[in-house]
Amino acid sequence: MNLELNDKVVLITGAGGAIGQAIAHSFLEEGAVVLVGYRSNPQKIMQWTSTLSEAHQSRVFPVSIDLNEPLKHGETVSKIVAEHAQIDVLVNCAGAAIEKPFLILEEGEMEQQMHDNFLGHIKFTKHVLKHMFLQKSGAIVNISSILGAQFGRGVTVYASAKAAIERFSQALALEVGKKGIRVNCVCPGMIASKMTNELQRNMPPELMQMSPIQRTGTPQEVADAVLFLSSNSRASYITGTSIAVNGGLGI
Amino acid sequence: MNNADILQKVQQIIHQSCGIELADIHPNATLFDELSIDSIDMVDILFNLEREYEIELKISEIERYSRDEMGDEPFEIDHVITPKGLEVLKKRLPEIDHSKLVTGIGIHDIVRLITVQSLTNMVQTQIEKKG
Numbered sequence: 001m002n003l004e005l006n007d008k009v010v011l012i013t014g015a016g017g018a019i020g021q022a023i024a025h026s027f028l029e030e031g032a033v034v035l036v037g038y039r040s041n042p043q044k045i046m047q048w049t050s051t052l053s054e055a056h057q058s059r060v061f062p063v064s065i066d067l068n069e070p071l072k073h074g075e076t077v078s079k080i081v082a083e084h085a086q087i088d089v090l091v092n093c094a095g096a097a098i099e100k101p102f103l104i105l106e107e108g109e110m111e112q113q114m115h116d117n118f119l120g121h122i123k124f125t126k127h128v129l130k131h132m133f134l135q136k137s138g139a140i141v142n143i144s145s146i147l148g149a150q151f152g153r154g155v156t157v158y159a160s161a162k163a164a165i166e167r168f169s170q171a172l173a174l175e176v177g178k179k180g181i182r183v184n185c186v187c188p189g190m191i192a193s194k195m196t197n198e199l200q201r202n203m204p205p206e207l208m209q210m211s212p213i214q215r216t217g218t219p220q221e222v223a224d225a226v227l228f229l230s231s232n233s234r235a236s237y238i239t240g241t242s243i244a245v246n247g248g249l250g251i
Numbered sequence: 252m253n254n255a256d257i258l259q260k261v262q263q264i265i266h267q268s269c270g271i272e273l274a275d276i277h278p279n280a281t282l283f284d285e286l287s288i289d290s291i292d293m294v295d296i297l298f299n300l301e302r303e304y305e306i307e308l309k310i311s312e313i314e315r316y317s318r319d320e321m322g323d324e325p326f327e328i329d330h331v332i333t334p335k336g337l338e339v340l341k342k343r344l345p346e347i348d349h350s351k352l353v354t355g356i357g358i359h360d361i362v363r364l365i366t367v368q369s370l371t372n373m374v375q376t377q378i379e380k381k382g
Contacts, residue, residue, distance in 0.1 A: 133298055175291055 003231035006031035009084045010230070013037040013065050013124065014094025016045055018193035019143065022219035023091055023226050028056040030227065032089075035080060037065035039094065067094055067120025077127040086135055089230045090128045092121045092142045092165070097158040110157050117161035122168055129176065137180040139230045142169045143222070146189040146246050162187075166242055173240030182239040184229040189246020190216045213247035221245055252378055258371040260303060261296075265367065268295040278368040279346070286367075296370075306377035310362055313373075317343055330357045344369055 010027045014020045015036040027034045038045040045062050052060045061083075065076060080087060096116045098109050125140065132138030145162040152159030166185045173183040190207065208214055225243045229235050262276045269292045282288045288296070297308045317339045318326045326336040337352045340361070346368040 130298060133295060134302060178291060179295060 001234060003030055003227055004233040005089075005227065005231060008032045008088040008230075009035070009080075009086055010089040010091065011035040011037060011063070011080065011087050011128065012091040012093055013067065013121070014039070014092075014143075016041055016048075017093065017095075019188065019191060019219045019222050020091075020093040021048070022223040023093060024060070025052070026220070026223040026227050027089075027230075028052060028060060031059075033059045033061075033084060035061050035063045035084070035087075037063050037094070039064070039066045039068075065094075065124065067124055068115065070120070070123045073124050073127045077124075077131065081131050087128055087131055088135075088138060088232075090125065090132075090138070090140045091226055091230070092125065092140070094121065095143065095145075095158075097155050099154045101154060102156045105157065113157040114161050114164075117158055118164045118168070121165060125172075129172075129181070132181050133176070133179055135180075137232065138182075139232060139235075140169070140172075140181065140183045141226050141229050142166070142183070142185045143226070144169075144185045144187045144242065146187055146244065146249060148187060150250050169242070170240045177239055182229075182232075182235070184235075184239060185242040186222060186225045186229065187242050187244045187246065188217065188222045189244065189249045191222055191245075192216045192218055207249070211247040211249040212251070215247065217245055217247055252375070254371060254375055257374050257378070258368065261300065261367060261371045261374065264296055264299045264303070268292050268299060276367055278371070279348075279366050281347075281364060281366050282370065283363050283365070300370075300374055304374060304378055304381075306374065306381055308373060308377060310365065310373075313340075313343065313365070313369075314358060314361055327358050330359065332356055332358060332361075346372065 005027060010032045012020055012024055012034065015024045016038045024034050024036050036045065036049055042064070049060050049062045063076065063080065066072070094116070098105070098113055100109070121142065142165050144166040147155060147159040148162030148166045166187065169183045169185040176183065208216070222245050225245050229238065229243065258278060262273055265271060265276050265286070265288070266273050269288055271286055276286065280286050282293065301308055317336065320339050321335065324335055325333050326339070327333060332340065334354065337354070340352055341349050344364065347364045347366055351364055
């Protein structure tokens with residue numbers, strides 16, 4: 001299937017994590033120009049992107065994006081548009097979970113969780129969307145989680161924020177569809193990554209047996225769904241929806 | 252830049268963003284009620300004008316400037332515009348049909364009074380402010 005992502009400009013927030021890296025790598029394989037957004041570990045990101053750049057003819061660019069600094073978003077996005085002319089795809093992949101029982105969660109931690117997993121994304125999205133509006137085209141894919149709909153013990157606020165980003169995607173899709181912009185969500189289940197391993201401690205031990213496919217997923221399997229939804233040629237009639245990449249967990 | 256040139260550009264952008272025939276985009280037509288422009292198309296029009304003239308446009312500024320002009324006197328009470336507030340609006344928006352600025356209209360009705368000419372004047376004000 002030709003996704004026709006060649007030369008598309010793709011911006012990924014939180015691209016330093018396992019899922020973000022798989023998404024970035026997959027877009028590069030399709031011939032896209034990839035802007036790798038990161039907040040921490042700049043050295044690790046520079047090293048990784050430099051290796052990728054050799055293999056993909058300098059089509060990968062690291063971009064510092066701190067969702068906690070919304071005043072810089074406008075400048076960051078304008079700079080990207082000045083250098084690359086457009087942003088065709090935005091993948092909101094950044095996220096961070098604090099695992100604690102709700103009753104001992106500090107108020108500041110609640111606000112941080114909502115910001116890291118919801119408010120920061122929508123504030124950043126607003127800046128990118130303005131350019132997509134002027135282009136009259138674009139695809140936004142938000143990474144939610146199975147926790148937005150199920151489970152969530154020990155990560156109540158994170159789970160709530162993931163539900164919020166999924167609902168935001170649907171409501172935004174309603175607003176911007178007529179301007180040629182599609183907004184969708186991918187909801188990963190148990191994916192082999194550092195974050196999932198940490199969250200898994202509060203999941204039922206028999207979880208994998210509850211899943212029809214009976215194994216954890218891979219970051220690549222999440223990336224495949226993201227790429228499909230990003231493709232204006234293959235997912236042109238799909239907006240406001242969520243793809244659950246969870247091996248059937250919970251059906 | 253003169254008002255007629257800006258009006259022509261505003262009409263073109265409305266035509267491109269909403270697909271409304273240029274002939275129907277009269278200066279006195281109200282954007283929401285008469286041209287049936289919805290809020291998303293309105294955003295599109297404002298973004299395009301901002302890009303065209305490198306300015307910032309906010310429809311809400313009509314209300315804000317009117318409030319500022321009134322100093323300590325109330326512009327509205329419980330969202331209903333006061334008689335003095337209506338007078339300020341008439342001065343601020345000389346191009347609109349003043350028979351619509353009647354006692355009892357609310358602050359949320361202001362946006363519905365805006366015409367193609369009002370938008371043109373807003374653009375011109377912002378261009379002049381920019382210098």
